[in-house]
Amino acid sequence: MTRHYNFCAGPAALPTAVLERAREEMLDYQGRGLSVMEMSHRSDEYVAIAEKAEADLRELLNVPSNYRILFTQGGATQQFAAVPWNLLGPGGTANFIETGIWGKKAIQEARHLFGAAHVAASSAESGHVAVPRQQDIALSSDAAYLHFTPNETIGGLAFDYLPHTQREDGIEVPLVADLSSSILSAPLDVSRYGVIYAGAQKNIGPAGLVVVIVREDLLDRARDDMPTLFSYRQLAEAGSMINTPATYSWYLAGLVFDWLKNDVGGLDAMDAINQRKSDKLYAAIDGSALYSNPIAPINRSRMNVPFVLADSRLDSDFLVEAEQAGLLNLKGHRSVGGMRASIYNAVPEAAVDALVAFMNDFEQRRG
Amino acid sequence: MTRHYNFCAGPAALPTAVLERAREEMLDYQGRGLSVMEMSHRSDEYVAIAEKAEADLRELLNVPSNYRILFTQGGATQQFAAVPWNLLGPGGTANFIETGIWGKKAIQEARHLFGAAHVAASSAESGHVAVPRQQDIALSSDAAYLHFTPNETIGGLAFDYLPHTQREDGIEVPLVADLSSSILSAPLDVSRYGVIYAGAQKNIGPAGLVVVIVREDLLDRARDDMPTLFSYRQLAEAGSMINTPATYSWYLAGLVFDWLKNDVGGLDAMDAINQRKSDKLYAAIDGSALYSNPIAPINRSRMNVPFVLADSRLDSDFLVEAEQAGLLNLKGHRSVGGMRASIYNAVPEAAVDALVAFMNDFEQRRG
Numbered sequence: 001m002t003r004h005y006n007f008c009a010g011p012a013a014l015p016t017a018v019l020e021r022a023r024e025e026m027l028d029y030q031g032r033g034l035s036v037m038e039m040s041h042r043s044d045e046y047v048a049i050a051e052k053a054e055a056d057l058r059e060l061l062n063v064p065s066n067y068r069i070l071f072t073q074g075g076a077t078q079q080f081a082a083v084p085w086n087l088l089g090p091g092g093t094a095n096f097i098e099t100g101i102w103g104k105k106a107i108q109e110a111r112h113l114f115g116a117a118h119v120a121a122s123s124a125e126s127g128h129v130a131v132p133r134q135q136d137i138a139l140s141s142d143a144a145y146l147h148f149t150p151n152e153t154i155g156g157l158a159f160d161y162l163p164h165t166q167r168e169d170g171i172e173v174p175l176v177a178d179l180s181s182s183i184l185s186a187p188l189d190v191s192r193y194g195v196i197y198a199g200a201q202k203n204i205g206p207a208g209l210v211v212v213i214v215r216e217d218l219l220d221r222a223r224d225d226m227p228t229l230f231s232y233r234q235l236a237e238a239g240s241m242i243n244t245p246a247t248y249s250w251y252l253a254g255l256v257f258d259w260l261k262n263d264v265g266g267l268d269a270m271d272a273i274n275q276r277k278s279d280k281l282y283a284a285i286d287g288s289a290l291y292s293n294p295i296a297p298i299n300r301s302r303m304n305v306p307f308v309l310a311d312s313r314l315d316s317d318f319l320v321e322a323e324q325a326g327l328l329n330l331k332g333h334r335s336v337g338g339m340r341a342s343i344y345n346a347v348p349e350a351a352v353d354a355l356v357a358f359m360n361d362f363e364q365r366r367g
Numbered sequence: 368m369t370r371h372y373n374f375c376a377g378p379a380a381l382p383t384a385v386l387e388r389a390r391e392e393m394l395d396y397q398g399r400g401l402s403v404m405e406m407s408h409r410s411d412e413y414v415a416i417a418e419k420a421e422a423d424l425r426e427l428l429n430v431p432s433n434y435r436i437l438f439t440q441g442g443a444t445q446q447f448a449a450v451p452w453n454l455l456g457p458g459g460t461a462n463f464i465e466t467g468i469w470g471k472k473a474i475q476e477a478r479h480l481f482g483a484a485h486v487a488a489s490s491a492e493s494g495h496v497a498v499p500r501q502q503d504i505a506l507s508s509d510a511a512y513l514h515f516t517p518n519e520t521i522g523g524l525a526f527d528y529l530p531h532t533q534r535e536d537g538i539e540v541p542l543v544a545d546l547s548s549s550i551l552s553a554p555l556d557v558s559r560y561g562v563i564y565a566g567a568q569k570n571i572g573p574a575g576l577v578v579v580i581v582r583e584d585l586l587d588r589a590r591d592d593m594p595t596l597f598s599y600r601q602l603a604e605a606g607s608m609i610n611t612p613a614t615y616s617w618y619l620a621g622l623v624f625d626w627l628k629n630d631v632g633g634l635d636a637m638d639a640i641n642q643r644k645s646d647k648l649y650a651a652i653d654g655s656a657l658y659s660n661p662i663a664p665i666n667r668s669r670m671n672v673p674f675v676l677a678d679s680r681l682d683s684d685f686l687v688e689a690e691q692a693g694l695l696n697l698k699g700h701r702s703v704g705g706m707r708a709s710i711y712n713a714v715p716e717a718a719v720d721a722l723v724a725f726m727n728d729f730e731q732r733r734g
Contacts, residue, residue, distance in 0.1 A: 001394055001395045002395055002398065002400040003394060003395060003400055003401070004399075004400030004401060006400075006401050006405050008405065008406070008407050008410075009407070010407070010611060011404060011405055011406060011407065011408060011611060011614055012405060013401070013405050014402065014404055014405055016394065019393055019394045019402055019404075020394065022393060023390050023393040023394060026386055026389060026390040026393065027368055027370060027383065027386045027387065027390060028368045028369055028370060031369065032371075033369040033370055033371030033373075033693065033695065034370070034371060034373050034380070034695065035381065035386055037378060037381060037386075037573045037574075037619075038373050038375065038378055038379060038380050038381055039375070039378060040375050040376070040377075040378065040696060041378065041574070042701075043375075043696070073440040073441050073442075073445075073575055073613075074440050074441055074445075074596055075440075075596075075610045075611055076610070077595065077596055077609065077610035078440075078441075078594065078596050080595075081594035081595070081596070109594070109595060112592075112595070113592060113593075113594065199611065201611055201614075206404045206613075206614070206615045206616075207404075207408070207611045207612065207613055207614045207615070208440055208575050208576070208611075208612070208613030208614070208615070208616060209575070225479075225480060226480075227445065227448035227476070227480065227594070227597075228444065228447075228448070228476060228479070229441055229442075229444055229445050229448070230594075242444065243442045243443070243444035244377060244378060244442055244566065244568055244574045244575075245574065245575070246440075246573075246574055246575030246613065246616070247378055247568075247573070247574045247575070248573045248574070248575070248615075248616075249573075249575060249613070249615075249616075252404075326400065328400065328401060329407060329410070334409075
């Protein structure tokens with residue numbers, strides 16, 4: 001068996017220890033005589049798995065007791081629709097800070113479904129190399145909430161601060177964050193958010209699962225005319241089991257939470273590792289004449305590190321040789337080209353060391 | 368390692384051979400150095416997995432070339448909303464045949480979202496022990512489609528015929544089927560349907576995945592105001608990859624399709640096995656003084672066999688002893704009580720033999 005270093009942006013690398021445990025339990029979960037995949041979601045053993053996962057996530061993120069954690073489906077893209085349905089209420093407008101492709105998609109879906117979406121700030125004019133500052137954020141007078149993308153997976157642009165959300169009339173509206181590509185990479189002050197959501201396929205588990213964390217007082221805001229499965233209130237009341245949830249993905253997410261708690265030692269420890277990993281990679285890029293990253297240093301993502309080669313004719317050789325060296329999935333997103341190294345929690349520091357060594361070697365030979 | 372016989376209604380038993388192969392490939396898919404869970408959904412190796420799954424399903428069900436196969440999320444419950452959004456068009460009304468709890472939920476969701484749903488026929492008055500006959504089905508004059516549930520998982524009630532869908536004005540409307548609990552149990556004439564959908568967690572794979580088979584000419588009927596991920600047209604255009612699909616579940620479904628083709632020998636062979644299994648179980652019930660099943664023989668489900676004990680005070684002993692004998696998940700649905708043996712494709716004939724032997728023995732000792 002071979003395990004290569006996998007820099008995929010998502011579905012992304014999972015901890016080897018998690019996959020080993022899943023393999024061990026695949027046909028017979030702890031002597032019960034069946035796979036987790038084959039369990040009724042309402043059985044005692046499965047409910048215990050689901051509840052442990054939720055409790056571990058709550059502990060890891062220090063989620064306050066007035067927040068509910070939901071495990072649902074459809075990726076962040078489904079939440080682009082679910083958030084306005086749950087939070088708009090009558091007469092409000094969804095507000096957005098646009099810092100890249102995923103934020104833009106969230107705006108488009110809100111506009112498509114509800115006719116209006118207000119872009120309170122955007123980094124588009126700068127080419128998304130630095131996030132808007134607080135003073136540049138202009139909420140609409142009827143803002144119902146402010147949505148932003150703390151870490152843009154494709155552009156590699158990350159917020160260095162948490163936006164304030166006070167409208168001109170003094171009302172503070174909920175802050176909503178698509179944390180798909182940075183959740184669990186560092187501690188988080190959940191109490192500052194109204195809604196957090198995250199597609200699982202970067203730092204949580206397999207694709208198809210989405211985690212939503214919602215402040216309890218927001219559960220009753222929803223419009224009536226929404227698909228039942230989109231309703232945060234109904235999901236919360238049903239313990240995320242309005243219908244059969246993605247049981248196996250939820251179980252795997254639980255194994256990742258357990259790994260973060262017990263193998264890594266929690267989010268402070270994870271944060272320190274992620275800092276070292278990204279510091280090393282950006283240092284290698286900045287110290288090179290061949291590689292470059294355009295993002296303002298203060299807004300550089302610790303999870304997704306895009307970079308280009310000074311001579312794009314070297315791109316395909318770089319990718320072929322990297323793969324031969326066991327460094328997978330370094331190709332940049334099809335919309336932007338170049339390279340991207342996604343260095344999520346499950347990508348070990350040794351992978352970054354190997355990547356940096358390869359980059360240096362490639363530059364010496366070909367740069 | 369122990370593998371018990373699992374009669375769960377869903378998430379249900381999977382073929383042991385499929386789980387063994389998934390275990391084998393869990394950390395390193397065919398020497399690529401990563402798990403299928405860790406692959407980009409747009410990578411060559413994952414696209415090959417996804418396309419093979421689709422091709423095998425198309426071959427198994429003999430799906431005509433003017434039908435598209437979609438792999439999406441949210442369970443059948445999400446399709447209760449997606450179907451009307453895709454098929455209602457302007458001014459039409461969704462029509463339903465109600466034969467149990469799942470059909471009723473589909474009616475409720477259409478009514479909730481679109482204000483109206485017409486029950487063209489119902490077996491409710493009879494207590495859902497026989498399906499309505501063709502002459503009892505009264506479509507509304509503005510019927511946009513007719514939805515039915517060929518196999519009701521909870522009641523164990525199955526259609527013995529395919530309803531005709533001609534309105535009074537002569538127009539034939541699309542037939543829509545929730546085939547969650549019977550798809551792939553026997554050959555199917557797909558050309559008779561407009562839309563087929565099925566949650567994966569019975570005969571296809573793990574919970575969270577839904578397969579939709581839709582006739583191409585229906586792709587353009589949809590209303591504009593729907594969540595992007597609900598759109599059959601957009602899913603079809605994007606090869607089910609508008610966003611990241613449930614990649615690992617899709618892969619597992621592919622392993623199940625491969626097992627059906629190559630281990631079982633196709634749906635005719637599967638059908639013969641399923642006939643034998645259900646014939647044996649119903650014969651045991653009918654030949655007993657302790658057990659009974661209320662469904663009209665012609666409408667008895669071959670997948671879900673509910674039965675009650677003449678003395679319900681024996682229920683808990685029956686369940687405890689069954690579990691001790693390695694026969695899991697025989698408890699009936701919480702809404703109806705009694706027992707239910709779900710004998711999907713992955714439940715081997717030996718499991719039914721063991722169940723029948725246990726039932727006979729229990730009756731002799733306790734009946």
